[in-house]
Structure formats: C-alpha cells, structure tokens
Amino acid sequence: MGSPEPEYDRQVLEGAGSILSLIARGNGSSRAELLLESGLSRATVTHRLNALIACGLVRETEQTLPSGGRPTRILALNAAGGFLLVANVGETHIHLAAMDLSPAILAQTTLSFSVMSGPEDTLARISDAAAALAAQVQKTHGFLIGIGISLPTPVDFKRGCVVGPSVLSGWDEFDVIGFMQARFAVPVYVENDVNLMTVCEHKRRFPAVEDMLFVKVGTGIGSGMIAGGRVFRGAQGAAGDIGHIQFLSDDAPLCRCGKFGCVEARAAGWAIARDLSQRGFHAETARDVIDLVEQHKPEALMLLRASGRTIGEVISDVVSIINPSLIVIGGTLARGGDILLSGIRELVYQRCLPLATRDLSIVLTTVHDDSALFGAAYLLLDDVFGPAKIDQLLERYCASAVALRQAAQQLAES
Numbered sequence: 001m002g003s004p005e006p007e008y009d010r011q012v013l014e015g016a017g018s019i020l021s022l023i024a025r026g027n028g029s030s031r032a033e034l035l036l037e038s039g040l041s042r043a044t045v046t047h048r049l050n051a052l053i054a055c056g057l058v059r060e061t062e063q064t065l066p067s068g069g070r071p072t073r074i075l076a077l078n079a080a081g082g083f084l085l086v087a088n089v090g091e092t093h094i095h096l097a098a099m100d101l102s103p104a105i106l107a108q109t110t111l112s113f114s115v116m117s118g119p120e121d122t123l124a125r126i127s128d129a130a131a132a133l134a135a136q137v138q139k140t141h142g143f144l145i146g147i148g149i150s151l152p153t154p155v156d157f158k159r160g161c162v163v164g165p166s167v168l169s170g171w172d173e174f175d176v177i178g179f180m181q182a183r184f185a186v187p188v189y190v191e192n193d194v195n196l197m198t199v200c201e202h203k204r205r206f207p208a209v210e211d212m213l214f215v216k217v218g219t220g221i222g223s224g225m226i227a228g229g230r231v232f233r234g235a236q237g238a239a240g241d242i243g244h245i246q247f248l249s250d251d252a253p254l255c256r257c258g259k260f261g262c263v264e265a266r267a268a269g270w271a272i273a274r275d276l277s278q279r280g281f282h283a284e285t286a287r288d289v290i291d292l293v294e295q296h297k298p299e300a301l302m303l304l305r306a307s308g309r310t311i312g313e314v315i316s317d318v319v320s321i322i323n324p325s326l327i328v329i330g331g332t333l334a335r336g337g338d339i340l341l342s343g344i345r346e347l348v349y350q351r352c353l354p355l356a357t358r359d360l361s362i363v364l365t366t367v368h369d370d371s372a373l374f375g376a377a378y379l380l381l382d383d384v385f386g387p388a389k390i391d392q393l394l395e396r397y398c399a400s401a402v403a404l405r406q407a408a409q410q411l412a413e414s
C-alpha cells in the first residue's frame, strides 16, 4: 500500500503561514512553543500544523526536548520539502549547488569563469547548470523555493544589481534578478560575497549575537556587519567597504582602486606580497604571504604584524560607530593566527573607549570555500519563510504541487 496522497489544497493551508514561519525560524520547535508564540487557540494550531505536516513542509522529529515533564516532539522544516539553487561566483570559477531546506548540499557543480565574462553569458551558463542540478533533485525534493547568487563585488541588494567599481567587467547596473526570473519564476537574491560569509558565520557559530562585525582579510580586505540581528547594508549596499578607507601620510602607497593610502594598499594580502617582492621574495597573493609566515621568515612576520595594527586602526573606528559585541576575523591572512590578531587587538583596545570594549570579543575564524554559498542559502530561507513572504511561498507551493499531480495523472491516463 502506498503512502496517502499529500494534501496540498490552498484552503487547507489557509492561515498556516504564520505557523510555518515560526517553525522555519526556530521560534516554534514544539506545539507548546507554537501556542505561546502564535497566540492562537490550541485547536487552530493543531489544525494548521497537521495541514503543514500532511503537505510535507513540516515534520515532527523523533528527538525530544528536555522540557521538564513529558518528552516533547520537535517540529522542524522538512528538509526534503523543497530545494534551493545557489551559486557563488568567484574570480576564477563558479560553484553551484542544489540544497535542501536544512540547508545541505544535494548536488553540486563547478564552472570555469573569468571576470572579463559579461553578465548575459555568465548568467546563461549559471541558468543552464542550475537547471541541470534542479533536474537531478526534483524527483526527491519537488519544489524550487528560490535562487541565491553570491558575487565578488558590491551589490545593491534591493535592486539585485552590481554597483560601482567592480572586478566584474560589464556588470555595472545589470539586472541580475530580472535575468534569472525570466528563466525561473521564483524569488531570486543577489548579494555580495563578504556579506554572505558574514551571514553564514552568524547563523552557524553566533546566532545569539545581535551586533557583529566580520572582517575578511585575504588578498583584499572587506567586511560585513550584523546590526540588530540583521545584515546592515547601507543605502546602496556599500556598507562595510573598509578596505578603501584612506589614511593619508607622506608615503601613502597607491591602491588598486587608484587612490592613495587605502587600508588595502597598506595591509591586504596583495600589499604585503608587494612589499615582500621588493625584499626579494616570491609573493603575489595572500596565500604566498601565509606560506612565508609559516616558514617563519622574519620579514613576513613583521609585515603581517604591521598589517594587523593597520586593520586594528580601521576596526577601532568601526567599533566606535557601530559598537559590536563581537568581531570575527576570517580570510587567508587569518591563518597567521596571533601574529595578525595581536596587532588588531592592540589597536582596538588602545583606541576605543572602555565602554565600547568592555564586553567586546575579537576572534579568528576559518572561512570555508563554501561559506558564501551557504550564506546565500541562509539568507534566502530566512526571507522566503519570513512573515512578509510566507503566504506567497505557500501559494506557489500549492500551485506547483497541484500542477505536478495533474501532470502525473495525465501521464497515468495516457
């Protein structure tokens, strides 16, 4: 005997959005918590919850909460209730994945990429590869929830386009969301990679922290901010671009942005590599710098320490403005550990007021290759399952399930 036909009718799910949103965001892990958080009657919560379980979006897990009395079953999104397509555009390749609602990778692929490729060609290749991934997982995960794209450049998040000077040639002002939605009629999110690494770090390691600064120190320098538990982007999505804050002095070095004295030109991986090359070492990237640090070359150690102090100088200004409780340092140069961190700490504690640093932690992290990819998944899930969008999601879910069922029926009848 097969499993009973899932119930997808929109009527049955009427009003279930708020319950689904609470569960998806971790604020409704048990029936008791749902009652408390939703303010609805027990009968209504039970009715709507049963509808969500029947249609396959929510499941009751076998784990139990230590709730004091009887064990309580834990409610969670059904990881297999749908899938996401996410892409991380790097400077030399594009990493694409189909993920379930955990999020966990179901299928993935990598495309070669050049920053000289224009947006149309690149997004067409991403679309083709994404469609192929979707075809692999559709049978088991059915419904495409949305698409998330990470770009290595400033992005206007609201408009979904690249803004300002960028490493991506010809992408300025291109409507990425419009292009992708013409092919996939689902919500599409486009965001800067450092903001997405910030989201990933926040979600995975520090979900309880409300105000956090993440600084990526690699070949370049960038940062992302969480303020009040949410990404702080600024008016054009350019917030956190600390790499090009200038410190003027007589010997201000030329930056790759064309200005003099930027933080990057003094402290980024490429600037340390430049200084090491002038001293006769072979170094081009942040990785080369760290290799020399790991070989205990005194010049490399000295330059990385100085880099930490320069970064500490700019971070101390940011601390005075946004007053975070946590600063997370990641990127290739973070592999230098205390050599980099001690300089940052020294300057932050020296320059900030005691009130701002009393409860401030500064820690190192290992940024994984897929941090931005997972950040895109977390950002997407948070938004589509948020209270403002949840009804649209249920609407699409039911329509797609009904369409799938009709198609299957037609196939069976023919």
Ligand SMILES: [Zn+2]
Pocket (backbone or CB within 6 Å): 243, 244, 255, 256, 257, 258, 259, 262, 263, 264, 265
């Ligand atoms: Zn610059």
